[in-house]
Amino acid sequence: MGEDDVTLRIDSISKSFGDFSAVDDLSFNVRAGRIFGFLGPNGAGKTTTIRMIVGITIPDSGAIELFGKRINGTAQDHIGYLPEERGLYKKTKVVDQLRYFAALKNVPQKEADRRIDRWMDRMALSEWKNKKTTDLSKGMQQKIQFIATVLHDPDLLILDEPFSGLDPVNVEFMIDVLAEFRQSHKTVIFSTHLMETAERLCHDILLVNKGKKVLAGSLREVKESYGRNRVAIRVDGAHDLLNDFPGVESIEEKADEKILSMRPDADPQELLRSLVSSGATVTKFAYVEPTLNDIFIEQIGGAK
């Protein structure tokens, strides 16, 4: 992807509260048409970073550019933000709240009404339009909050833990919606601590801890950089060969296979050749990709 496709450019931003440094010299780019996973443990500085992107707070230093321009008040109209801690007015009708949120994003009322109807229909919530929040179930409220996030047809969508509290059917539905966004070349930043979800959805990931970048890149690159030296092997005999082979750091016994961890400089192909020439029967020999969860635990656990 070329430079032109960069939607959001974060250039060494820092933010501290008193003596506490929440974000420390953080830089990254988010590309258009991709889902960007913003990962990290609690207190890593995710929410602080997101708040700076959406213009709630201002970085102490560094720059944030959206579509090549420094963010300002009008940038907010192009961003849809679903905070982790979110709510609705308790005693206001659903349709009135949505109209208000749309008006705050400069959507003309007629256009807003059309979009509200379309989304409510799509979410099968049409009959709840004139109800108050207190009449809605928690899942319905979450859907309404999501509609509020996308009513102004944002180019950049920032979702902080969007699936917490949703049932599996609705999670699938939301994933479909996100896929549509991606197809219309919009950008999604998706913050979560659920590695399974991130693994399934994200094209690019950024892992932060204690306000600093730990690793970044496409999911493919990240996994490959970790996965090259783990091998799943199913073989009869050659037990000693495996144990003595130079470069094998550890062997993890599974029910019917072994997982070998090799040193970065060791060549698994060499091992395969040795096994075959020793006469052992190799029924499985495969690189094992680490899960994002493994990477997360290794990186964050080690840093602690």
Added chain:
Amino acid sequence: MRKLLAVVKHEYRKVVMRWSFLIGTLLFPLLGLGFAVVPALIFSIKGEPTRIVIVDREGKLGPRIRSNLSPEKIAQKQAEALKRTSFEPTVDPKQSADSLKNLTEGFVFMPFDANGKSDEQIRSELNSMAAEKKIDAYLIVPSDLSGKFEFLSRKAGDFVASGMLEDAVNDAVRSERLTQANISESTLKQINQAAEIETKAIDEHGREKNSDALLAASFVIGLMIYISLTIYGQVILGAVVEEKETRIAEILFSSARPFELMLGKLVGVGLAGLTQLGIWVTSLALLVGFLMLQTDLAPFLAGAPHITPLMVGYFLLFFLLGYFLFASIFALIGSMVTTVQEGGQFAFPPIMVMLIGFYFSFAVIRDPSSPLSFWVSIAPFWAPITMPVRILAETPPFWQIALSISVNAVAICGMVWLCARVYRVGMLMYGKRATLPEVWKWIREA
């Protein structure tokens, strides 16, 4: 600007489109009306006439008492009593007497032949008549004026009837004594005539105005502004806490600047307050106008203070000044605390300040041109309550009104500036209530 308008519209609708607004708007005038009218209505309910037997063996006092208890006499007495307590001394007693005659329950005198019966006999006969509900009460007049009158009634709780009877008896006894002393009743009346004092103030143009009515009107204006400020301050507090508690603030702040959001909220709720005050003022004006057309009550209203449209303009302006001053404080409190209950505790100090302002308005009513009245009607926070009272009681020179408006406008700018800084930080602080040193830090660092 469009976003600001969106906030104003949203906040205005949120207040006005609720049942509580409609009920509050209707309830206040109804309560006022209720306090004025209901007691009068209740007391005007006619009881059954009291059937009474008057036993008078001497035959001197009986006829006097009977005549004193006639409907004409009773009505006349009440009219005189009214004249003594009324704000309006120019009421024509005769006219009032006519209208009051209908309201008065009467006495019906029942025949009873006491000749040749002993006291005991009379009592037991009358008691049995009362028991059979043929009569309601009886009065036995003693043979000599210093003796005791005996009044027995089945309706001893009817204090109106008892009071009338007592008056009638006293008057009768007094006239009888006067007759014995050879003094004519009309001479006595002249001697007893109280001096009439009409309390009137003189306004700056040398015109007379009625001070009783002024006092009442000034008090009402002060009270109305004080109550509105308290109510709408609490509305702001609740709205801010709701947005913080439900975390809507986070979505709002990602859509518009905190200053726009806060200002929009203050203006929106303020307009709702003006709407309510407007409805009250208009309906009051209509009510007064309607009553003026009812000839019966016109004399009561003729002495009402003259309120010019300019004064109404001043009241609304000072309401707005006070509203913005206090509402921004309530917004600040709302963004500091975590729940409405906590906010309620912190709302106490500003409400105390308002209450003190309301108390100062009494001092202003008593002496509108004293140095104290001058200072409290200029001082920020108090002027919005005391200045309208002062304007009504005795309009001060224009430069003082202008000074008061300017001082308070500057105070508003300072408060809004201060509150916007606390608001933008406080609204995103979850979990615990901010301490004052923390708030001070936000103000300095924001």
